[in-house]
Amino acid sequence: MATILQLIFIGLLCTQFCCGSNFTWSNGEKEYRLKVVTVATEETDGYKQFIRSAKIFDLDVDVFGLNQEWLGGDMANGPGGGFKINLLRKGLEKYKDEKDLILMFTDSYDVVFASGKDEILQKFKNTQSNMLISSEDFCWPDQSLAAKYPLVKGEGYKYLCSGGIIGFAPLLYKIITLKQVEHHEDDQLYYTHIYLEDREKYNIKLDRTADLFQNLNGNQDHVELQFDGPNVRVINKKFNTTPVVIHGNGPSKRHLNHLANYVPKAWTFDTGCISCKENTIELENKPQMDWPKVLIALYIPYATPFLDSFLLHISKLNYPKNRIDVFIWNAEPHHDSDVNNWIEKFGKQYRSLVYEDSKKLISVVAARNLGIYQCRKVKCDYFFSVDSVATITNSDTIQTLINQNRPFLTPMMSKHNKYWTNFWGDITQEGFYARSPDYLEIVKNVRRGVWNAPYVTDAYLIDAETVGKIGISPFHETTYEFDIQFCADLREKGIFMYVTNMNFFGHIKETNTFNLKQKHNDLYQIFDNVLDWEDKYLHPEFVNYLSTDGQVEEPCQDVFWVPVVTKNFTRHLIEECEHFGQWSGGKHTDERIAGGYENVPTVDIHMNQIGFEAHWIHMLKTYFAPMTTRLFAGFYSKSEASMNFVVKYTPDGQYFLRPHHDASTYTVNLALNQPGVDYEGGGARFIRYNCSVTGTKVGWALLHPGRLTHQHEGLETTKGTRYIMISFVDP
Numbered sequence: 001m002a003t004i005l006q007l008i009f010i011g012l013l014c015t016q017f018c019c020g021s022n023f024t025w026s027n028g029e030k031e032y033r034l035k036v037v038t039v040a041t042e043e044t045d046g047y048k049q050f051i052r053s054a055k056i057f058d059l060d061v062d063v064f065g066l067n068q069e070w071l072g073g074d075m076a077n078g079p080g081g082g083f084k085i086n087l088l089r090k091g092l093e094k095y096k097d098e099k100d101l102i103l104m105f106t107d108s109y110d111v112v113f114a115s116g117k118d119e120i121l122q123k124f125k126n127t128q129s130n131m132l133i134s135s136e137d138f139c140w141p142d143q144s145l146a147a148k149y150p151l152v153k154g155e156g157y158k159y160l161c162s163g164g165i166i167g168f169a170p171l172l173y174k175i176i177t178l179k180q181v182e183h184h185e186d187d188q189l190y191y192t193h194i195y196l197e198d199r200e201k202y203n204i205k206l207d208r209t210a211d212l213f214q215n216l217n218g219n220q221d222h223v224e225l226q227f228d229g230p231n232v233r234v235i236n237k238k239f240n241t242t243p244v245v246i247h248g249n250g251p252s253k254r255h256l257n258h259l260a261n262y263v264p265k266a267w268t269f270d271t272g273c274i275s276c277k278e279n280t281i282e283l284e285n286k287p288q289m290d291w292p293k294v295l296i297a298l299y300i301p302y303a304t305p306f307l308d309s310f311l312l313h314i315s316k317l318n319y320p321k322n323r324i325d326v327f328i329w330n331a332e333p334h335h336d337s338d339v340n341n342w343i344e345k346f347g348k349q350y351r352s353l354v355y356e357d358s359k360k361l362i363s364v365v366a367a368r369n370l371g372i373y374q375c376r377k378v379k380c381d382y383f384f385s386v387d388s389v390a391t392i393t394n395s396d397t398i399q400t401l402i403n404q405n406r407p408f409l410t411p412m413m414s415k416h417n418k419y420w421t422n423f424w425g426d427i428t429q430e431g432f433y434a435r436s437p438d439y440l441e442i443v444k445n446v447r448r449g450v451w452n453a454p455y456v457t458d459a460y461l462i463d464a465e466t467v468g469k470i471g472i473s474p475f476h477e478t479t480y481e482f483d484i485q486f487c488a489d490l491r492e493k494g495i496f497m498y499v500t501n502m503n504f505f506g507h508i509k510e511t512n513t514f515n516l517k518q519k520h521n522d523l524y525q526i527f528d529n530v531l532d533w534e535d536k537y538l539h540p541e542f543v544n545y546l547s548t549d550g551q552v553e554e555p556c557q558d559v560f561w562v563p564v565v566t567k568n569f570t571r572h573l574i575e576e577c578e579h580f581g582q583w584s585g586g587k588h589t590d591e592r593i594a595g596g597y598e599n600v601p602t603v604d605i606h607m608n609q610i611g612f613e614a615h616w617i618h619m620l621k622t623y624f625a626p627m628t629t630r631l632f633a634g635f636y637s638k639s640e641a642s643m644n645f646v647v648k649y650t651p652d653g654q655y656f657l658r659p660h661h662d663a664s665t666y667t668v669n670l671a672l673n674q675p676g677v678d679y680e681g682g683g684a685r686f687i688r689y690n691c692s693v694t695g696t697k698v699g700w701a702l703l704h705p706g707r708l709t710h711q712h713e714g715l716e717t718t719k720g721t722r723y724i725m726i727s728f729v730d731p
């Protein structure tokens with residue numbers, strides 16, 4: 001039989017935990033337990049981000065509703081979280097009598113933790129409340145209730161937000177079982193009425209200064225990242241607090257994802273990218289026959305410079321071709337031959353190949369969906385989409401992306417020497433480009449890691465599970481551009497788009513200046529797409545000859561032989577000239593030059609006639625001037641040249657050139673085709689030294705002094721056609 005003292009004690013407990021009034025924390029050594037509870041019906045990327053943050057701090061999390069059908073309302077567009085309360089009621093029943101247990105409820109799709117149990121409990125204890133609820137600046141969903149909130153001294157977030165609640169387990173269970181709530185009704189409205197009517201009865205307070213809970217909606221300007229050695233925290237500048245629960249409520253989810261790139265323990269200046277080392281896949285440890293199947297979808301929506309190079313780099317990807325299926329869509333007739341040539345050379349090496357050419361007139365949206373369809377059809381493990389504007393030069397790109405084990409990952413690429421990239425750090429409310437605080441440092445590779453971004457384009461790898469989530473036809477016609485709408489749909493579905501700059505993958509080409517006016521339009525892209533231009537046209541050994549350690553051939557005295565351009569350049573320059581077709585007659589009268597008289601005439605075409613003058617001068621400054629500085633000690637070229645032309649020698653036309661001095665400080669004599677194959681004979685003889693250079697090498701240039709010392713003549717071309725590029729530099 002209970003004693004009077006026991007009955008009094010039981011009565012006090014009932015007062016404390018059933019009514020919730022006048023409860024105080026134990027002043028002894030009592031250890032309170034903490035359990036985090038949440039509701040989630042599916043494992044979205046946001047949920048996985050939430051769970052990662054909880055595991056980092058070893059927080060005990062109980063999840064209710066997982067893999068159940070969501071029966072609440074459309075919370076993305078209005079109220080409807082009553083189902084969360086009903087799931088909690090069922091789940092928390094087992095904790096209703098645990099008086100030493102403190103429960104913290106948070107949302108799960110848009111929350112991360114910034115610290116652990118000790119800080120959470122201490123901050124809750126400091127409030128001397130039985131229950132603490134997060135707060136914000138918006139009275140939602142019923143603004144008419146704003147007048148019923150108590151007056152607050154000083155500044156503080158005034159209105160309740162149900163995304164974060166902490167309290168003693170018996171009290172929290174009592175609160176969520178006070179009233180019936182329908183699945184489609186609103187959870188925040190439920191808690192708001194209880195707070196407004198019974199806050200003193202249950203000793204419920206709001207976390208007005210974000211000591212524990214930080215709601216970001218409307219308050220993004222209040223928070224910033226604080227880097228302290230190996231630790232990064234989110235701080236509230238307005239109240240000088242360091243909240244533990246960061247909640248991206250409402251439209252602030254993008255900002256939460258930005259913060260979660262760093263918090264908790266994802267990236268610091270001291271450690272770099274920590275999250276990049278978590279849950280990775282090591283393909284290299286598996287037999288290649290077991291590597292995932294990848295569908296590479298190549299999209300060519302418009303005329304694109306260096307399309308042949310783009311395709312060649314795809315064929316050089318260091319991934320087993322018998323694990324790759326290929327889908328190609330080309331909307332530009334000009335590129336049909338490029339694609340067909342590539343297919344003829346490489347197509348049979350892949351598991352399968354589907355080509356939708358320009359004649360089929362397939363729209364860009366339909367083509368994008370066809371790529372997804374083809375991925376599903378071949379049962380791909382990954383879908384790798386690459387637009388023709390993206391030049392992928394890292395042959396290990398596919399396995400590097402797969403190794404990172406992200407559902408949707410973009411290799412960061414930018415335009416050369418520009419901050420234009422294939423991702424956006426932030427977006428405006430209308431869904432267009434905005435710059436995040438860390439965008440420039442990511443683009444400059446000051447910060448290297450894997451970053452959650454709101455928009456990506458041009459190249460991305462999607463795993464099969466995510467391909468299933470995005471639907472059969474994820475691309476569709478809207479008032480926005482298809483890629484902007486695609487990314488908006490992904491954000492709405494809760495699918496995270498990650499970008500990695502842990503490696504260099506390639507670059508984005510400039511297309512605004514590209515046109516189809518010339519026969520070989522790539523040749524004219526030296527200003528706007530120099531990386532691709534050099535890859536295609538600059539001789540691979542050129543840089544070795546710039547080194548003072550590199551030995552330069554000197555076939556005659558002060559006549560140097562250096563590799564400058566590739567056979568692509570020489571062939572394209574010849575064909576560009578022949579396409580123009582207006583060769584001079586080799587007469588002394590020449591209206592193209594000042595004075596109209598040529599002392600030593602040749603059958604030629606000037607570079608300004610084919611629109612290549614400025615490009616050649618740029619080549620002189622960029623490639624030849626540094627070379628001549630090395631070869632001719634003490635000479636620094638101004639790279640001025642008004643006479644730049646291609647000469648054509650044929651046995652039945654002009655076949656030789658009499659002895660002469662060039663009107664130059666030094667002359668460039670660039671061999672454009674191959675002796676013994678394209679022609680016979682030819683070459684140059686330097687009179688003073690009685691030294692001839694024959695058997696010239698395609699793409700190699702003879703550099704020799706022009707005036708006084710190096711009088712020379714053009715030797716006879718006896719068969720075929722010989723082409724050379726001549727430039728009189730610094731006349």
